[in-house]
Amino acid sequence: MNLAEALDGNAQRRPHAPAVITATDTINHADFRNMACRRAARLAELGVERGDIVGVNLKDNSEHLAALFALARLGAASLPMDWRWTVEEKSRLAEFFSPKIVLSEPDDPFARIEGDWQSVKTDRAWLDAVRKCNPDATELADGDPPLLLALSSGTTGIPKGPLITHDQFFARFMIYFATLGFNERTRYLCATPLYFGGSRGYSMCSVYAGGTALLYPPPYEMPELVSFGTEHGATKMFLVPTLLRRLMDMPARDDGQLLMPELDLLFSTGSILHPEERDALMKNVSPWYLNFYGSTDGGGATALFWDDPPEVAGSVGRPVFGAEIDIAGEDDTSEPFGKIGRIRYKHPGTATGYHNDRDASREAFRDGWYYPGDLGWRDEAGYLYLAGRAKDIIIRGGVNIYPAEIEHVLCQHKAVRDAAVVAWPSREFGEEIAAFVVLRDAAADLDNINGWCRQNLARYKVPRAILPIDDLPKSGVGKVLKNALSERLEPIG
Template sequence: MTNLATLLVNSATVHGAHIAVRHDDTALTYEQLDEASARLAGVLRDRGVGPGDAVTMTMPNVPLFPVVYYGILRAGGVVVPMNPLLKAREAAFVLRDSGARMVLAHPMCAEEVAKAAAETGAARLVTDSDAFDALLLAAQPMAGVVERADDDTALILYTSGTTGTPKGAELTHLNLLTNTATTAQTLLLLGPEDVLFGGLPLFHAFGQTCAMNASVAAGATLTLLPRFDAGRALDVMRRDRVTVFLGVPTMYSALLQARRSDGHDASRLRLAVSGGAALPVEVLHSFERTFGATVLEGYGLSETSPVAAFNHPDRPRKAGSIGTPVRAVEMKLVADDGTTVEPGAVGEIAIRGENVMKGYFNNPDASTHALRDGWFHTGDLARVDEDGFYFIVDRKKDLIIRGGYNVYPREIEEVLYGHPAIAEAAVVGVLDAVHGEEVAAVVVLRTGEEATSEEIRDYVRERVAAYKYPRVVALTTELPKGPTGKILKREITVPSSSVRS
C-alpha cells in the first residue's frame, strides 16, 4: 500500500511497546502513537476530510505533532505544515493557496490561526486541550490506512519566500517513502536501539524526513526539543542517551560553546548530521574532537524530499563537501544556458530522481522554471571533484560581484571561522559606488573573546586574494536566524560605521 502513514502502522506492529516519541516526561509508545493517529483520522473523516483534501497543521515539536501528521495521512489527506510563528496574514496565504479544508493548531498559535481561518473560511481545531482530548477519545479509530497512488500528493511544503511569494512544493507519497528509506537504511544506519535528537523543526523537510519519518521507519526513538537552546540540548542528549544528532551549522557552533563549561558526557553519540547550510570545516573538526562522534554533511531542499547528496557512512568522506548523490538520485552542474559545465568549474546544481517534487502547487510558471527537461534546478552553485564529491560554493543569488570579479561568500566565511575569536559569521554584498558591490562581513565573537573589526579584516586579507577580503567588517551580538537556525542573510543590516579600507 502506498501511503506514508504505513511507516507508523508497520512499526507499531513490530515495535508496539517501544518508545516512539518523547518530550521530557511525556512519552508515547508506537502502539499509543498508532492508536492516537487512527483516532485523529476518525475525527477528520467525520468532518468530511477525504482523499486528496489539504489539512494544515501548526505546532511546535511536541508529541502531538506526529499524531496529527500521520492522522492526516492515514485519512488520505494532504499534510500542509505551517511554521507556528507565522502571523495571521502569512497563515492566511497558506490556507488560501493550499485550499485547506481544516487547520489544526497548537494553543501557542491559536490566536493567529483563528484570524487566518476566519478570513479564509477554513475549519479550526485547537489541540492540546481538554476538549481536543475528549474529541479523540470519543472518536471511532479509522481502521487501516486509506490507499493512495505513488504520485498522489502527501505533503505541501511552503518555501520561506526568500525570492518572493512562498511556493508550495508538492511531495508525493513515493517521494517521501523512498527518501525516508534511503535516509534510515543507507545514511543514518538506524535501528530500534537508536535515539534521535529532535531539535530540528518538524514542520521543515529536514526534521520531518531525517528525524521523524526515518526514526519511525526504523522503530527508533525521537526525543523532542521544541525550541533549540544549546544548554538544554546537552541536557536532553545526556538524559535520553542520544545516539544520532541532526542539526544545522549554527547548532553545532552553539553546542561547542556550551560544551566548554558543561562537562557533558556524550558517550552514546555515534553520529551527527549537518545540513541546511554549509558547515565550516573548523566547526566540523572541533565537534568531532569534542564529542567523539563522526559528522556527516548532506544536502537537500524541500523540493527534493529533502535529501539529495550525502557523505555516506560506509565510504570515504571529505570535510567541507556535501558528498555524493544518494541512491536513485542524479546530480549535475549546469551553466546559465543549461549546458553541463567542465570538471572543476562552478555551475548550478540540477537534480533528477525519485526524490524530486511533482511541482509547485497551483503555480505552473514556477514549476516550469524550476523543472526543466526532467531536472530540478536548485539555484545553488557548486564544484565537483575528480571523485564525484560536490562542494557548495554559494547560493546563486548570494554571489557578490566586486569590480567584475566573482566573490563567493562561503569561501570567505570559511576563513572567518578559522579565527579563534569568531563564533558565527556571515558575508554579504553591499552597494558600492566604485566597485558595484563590496564584500561585507558581520561576525559574532565567542563569549569572553575580543577582536576588533580591523584585526578581523587583516586576518582575512592575509589569507585570500586582494579582491576578496571584506573591506566592511561589523561586530554584532547576534545574527538573524530562521526557524531551523539557518542564518538569514536577507535580514542582515551592515552598520554604516563599520570599518572600510
C-alpha cells in the first residue's frame, strides 16, 4: 500500500474540510493533496526515487507535513532531523545515513554545508519551482516501500534508525483508530515538534483519516496553547508529562468548566503521572486521559484508560489493538505472572531492524519480537508494570535492585514531586543507590523522606543518599536522562 493514496480520496470526498490548521493559515484537503503532490513532482525532478533517503530538516509547519506525504508518494524514506540541532549534530547524522537530499529552512546554516548529499532550501526559488509542477505528474509507489527512518536513541552518539514501511506505519494507524479513536472528525492538536515520533505519527494519521492536524509547536505559554486548541475545536491532544504538569498548574476556569471541554482524548507517553496528578488532570482539564506505552522502534504496546480500576493506576495498561505482550526470562522463555523480566512485544507495526546496524538489530529484534530494553511484569488481569530499564538495574552486593520500585515509594511522599534513582559506584558493594528528588517545598525534611523509605522498602533498597535537585533532566519526550544524573556522582570509597 501507499499511505499518500489517502490524500487523493480525501480531496474527492472532503475537499473543503480542513486538513491542516496553523496559527497563520488553513489548508483544506484538496489543496493539501496538491501541495504534497507538487512537492513530490519537484523532488522527482531533483532525482529522488523509490528507496532513496531524504532528510527532512524543517520546522513544525505545513511544509514539513506536506514533505512527509510527498516522499511517501515517491516511496522514499524520510530521515527526521530536528531543526533545533546544531550544524555538527546534523552533519553527523547525514554522514551516517547518507541521504540523497536534505530539505532545510532557508536560514538554516546547515543548508550551506557541503557533503555527499544535495542541500535543498525551501526558499522562494523552491516554492516557485514547486508551483510550476503538475500535481498529477508522479505515480504512487506500489508494493510496500520504505516510509521512514524513525530515529531512536543510540549509544554511540548517532541515533538508531529503525526502518518502517508503509504497511507497518498503517498498522500503527490501526492502533490509533481502534485504541485512540482517530477518525475523519478528529482535530488533533500537535503541541510537540513534528520531529518526535508521536507528533509526526498522530498528525499524519489525522490527515490520512480525513481529519485535521492543528499545528501549534513550542515555544508557547500554556494559556496560548489552550486558547488555540479551544478556538479550533481540538478533540485530541498529546503532551509529554512535563507539559501536562504545566497544564495542571493553570488556574481553573471561573465557570467551573473543564479547561478544554472539546477534548475526547488527552494522552501522554514517557514517565507515569502520580495518582494525585492524574486525578487533578482528569478533574480540571479532561476526564478522558490515557497513558500510552510504546517506543519509536516498536510502536504502541499498551494503554491505561481513564476508567481502568484505581488499583492498577501504577501500571501502563493492557495491550493495544493487535499487540501481544510477553515477559522474557534469561533464556528467552516466558516468565509467569508477577515475575520481573525483559518486556517484549509484537504487532504488525513493529519495525524489523535498524539501518546499517546489524548488531543492534540482532539484540532488539528476535524471532518476531521487539525488545525495547525495559523490564517489567504482568498481573493476572494482563496489566503491564514497568520496573525500569534493563541497563538501569542497580546491583548492590550481588542483589538486583529495580529503580522504579524505589522511585514509586519516593513519589508517594507528600514532599516529593518527582524522583529518579541511579546506581552510585561503590568499592564496598559494587553499586550503591542514589536518589535525586524534586521537592514540592525546598524546606522539606530529607530525614523524614529517608524514614519514609525505611518504612516502605527493605533495608538494602533504601537510598544511600537523597539528593535534592531543581528539575530532573529529561529528553524531549519526557524520559529522565539518568546518565546526566550519574555524571554528578563521585565513586564512594
